[in-house]
Every structure is written in structure tokens, then in C-alpha cells.
Amino acid sequence: MKITYTYWKEDDGMFLGYLNEFPDHWTQGTDLEDLVExxxxxxxxxxxxxxxxxxxxxxxxxx
Numbered sequence: 001m002k003i004t005y006t007y008w009k010e011d012d013g014m015f016l017g018y019l020n021e022f023p024d025h026w027t028q029g030t031d032l033e034d035l036v037e038x039x040x041x042x043x044x045x046x047x048x049x050x051x052x053x054x055x056x057x058x059x060x061x062x063x
Contacts, residue, residue, distance in 0.1 A: 003039070004021075005017050005019050005020060005039050013030075014030065015029045015035040016028050017029075017035050017039060018039075019043055021043075021046075022042070022043075022046055022057075023055075023057065024054075024055050025046075027039060027041075
């Protein structure tokens with residue numbers, strides 16, 4: 001499964017990012033590998049649990 005995410009490097013060297021499916025929930029890592037691990041943990045939590053207040057991005061096809 002491929003998961004899309006957005007990330008950037010801050011001036012202090014930390015990497016910040018979020019899952020594109022859950023853009024309101026950012027995490028960080030000391031390097032890109034650490035960030036991806038943290039993003040994977042977030043995805044697992046959000047996918048396995050029905051958490052109220054979690055905004056999701058979805059799409060549909062208009063016919």
C-alpha cells in the first residue's frame with residue numbers, strides 16, 4: 001500500500017509532515033526515515049480506530 005504524505009525540513013533540522021489523507025495531524029522526525037516511521041504509526045492509529053473529530057480527505061466521481 002502506498003501512502004502519500006507532505007513533508008518539509010525546518011531550520012532546526014527537524015522534519016515535519018502529515019499524511020495527505022489527514023492534513024490536520026502533523027508529526028515530526030529527526031530525519032526523513034524517523035518521520036516516515038511516525039507517519040506510519042499515525043496511519044495505523046487512524047485506520048484502526050474510529051476517532052471522533054478526525055477530518056479525512058476523500059473523493060468521489062460525479063457521473
